Amino acid sequence: MLRSSLNTLARPAFTSLRAASTLTAGFPKVAERLPTKYGGVYTVTLIPGDGIGQEITESVKEIFESVNAPIEWDQYDVSGMSSSGEALFKQAMESLKRNKVGLKGILFTPISKSGHISWNVAMRQQLDIYASVVLCKSLPGVPTRHSDVDFALIRENTEGEYSGLEHQSYPGVVESLKVSTRAKADRISRFAFDFALRNGRKKVTCVHKANIMKLGDGLFLNTFRRVAEDYSASGIEYNDMIVDNTSMQLVAKPTQFDVMVMPNLYGAIVSNIGAALVGGPGVVPGCNVGRDYALFEPGCRHVAKDIMGQDRANPAAMILSATMMLRHLGLDHIANKIASATFQVLNAGTVKTADMGGKSLVSSGESFIPLSRRTGSSTTSEFTAAVIKNLE
Structure with missing residues (x-):
């Protein structure tokens, strides 16, 4: 019943399972x-x-x-x-x-x-x-309003803004820590590509805010890009998109998305947009x-x-x-x-x-x-x- 782990998936065999x-x-x-x-x-x-x-x-x-x-x-x-x-x-x-x-x-x-x-x-x-998997x-x-919407949202579930590390350093001043690690960014990115392979999907989009959070989201984005190179032979396309633009694009043209992978907070927001679309x-x-x-x-x-x-x-x-x-x-x-x-x-x-x-x-x-x-x-x-x- 339990099948092979993420790192040993037989990639070509899964293209016939597009019914996902x-x-x-x-x-x-x-x-x-x-x-x-x-x-x-x-x-x-x-x-x-x-x-x-x-x-x-x-x-x-x-x-x-x-x-x-x-x-x-x-x-x-x-x-x-x-x-x-x-x-x-x-x-x-x-x-x-x-x-x-x-x-x-x-x-x-x-x-x-x-x-x-x-x-x-x-x-x-x-x-x-x-790994959170949401199917829209x-x-x-x-x-x-839109027809033919069919995308999967892959959300990192354990860190980011949901780390819950907050404190009040001075009355009226709150510091909230966003934790990002290369290991977990790598793990969720590989999960997303393997999901695409299992289901015959064609593209994986990384959603981020690396233009502002250059270290935290920059780490997530750069790790995603390195992982994507490991899957270059699979034929799966990949791209990335800033989260605010993603929100607009989802409402304007949701059919452009296939598999989406992102940190925790963005996943919570985008999953609600996706639900509203369908x-x-x-x-x-x-x-x-x-x-x-x-x-x-x-x-x-x-x-x-x-x-x-x-x-x-x-x-x-x-x-x-x-x-x-x-x-x-x-x-x-x-x-x-x-x-x-x-x-x-x-x-x-x-x-x-x-x-x-x-x-x-x-x-x-x-x-x-x-x-x-x-x-x-x-x-x-x-x-x-x-x-x-x-x-x-």
Whole structure:
């Protein structure tokens, strides 16, 4: 199930796997330690997260049960809403270390300086799940301003501005340290090129701000260029682009991008732009992988507290992230079945949650609208049921 490491990928063999999109992840399988498996069943750590997390992970559990997926959940209802959940967070981390694979929603991070650190970031740093993969692809049933968008965003997950090293040197003066290392820039650049090779993609773009941060981002850019030379025989094109221009180019002409690699903060911003281009956070899957662990979560990291508990969330991104997890475990046949059923629902456009253009029940002024009278508005439960029906 676990395949060769990044440095030993058989490059020519992967050009036939161009199907990589939200249907086929195709990220390099770099984990070296086997996931927990007993009697043909994998134990996976499940962290539903805050906001809509419980609802969309429940969708995944229902779908997995309907296809009898060989997955046993080790669930931890961690919440980032207060620091009181730190003990449960530590238990969840121990579970991830045991099982090697996890599925999670997004944990809330308080803005107040008296609040706890981001547990999402803590997971990535402590487990060294250094590569974030976010897949942005246009879907026929999700009309947007641009069509034929299909790019993968590779984000360095463990350093940069997310190092969390800040202090107040004098009242009203804050110094925040951005950590950049050649080793991690090299590692994420090679991951991006290997991802391109596995999926038959043609170009890798490095996003940076080296014109201003000449040392930090300059190191990232120059390392990327050196790595690109090692892949010159592969035929993959490469270029680089300043992050502010990248933002404009994404909105103006997103089809020019194929694989994008960048430091942490830029990845957080660009992934939101990418999600907006293809229909919003509800349709963009993602994962975080490293040498020993893999953690799968929606690519656009929103808690969506405003609609929690209302059965209105779009579970597609979480479902597709879960199919990426199944492929990581070598369960491609089940992953393909679930992903295909999900795309059938999305592309048909008859079962649409509010974020995809379905009429909002709240804005209708009525407390309840019978299903027969709804004009495209669907609940999380109805979307899940439609996916399960397409599995039959």
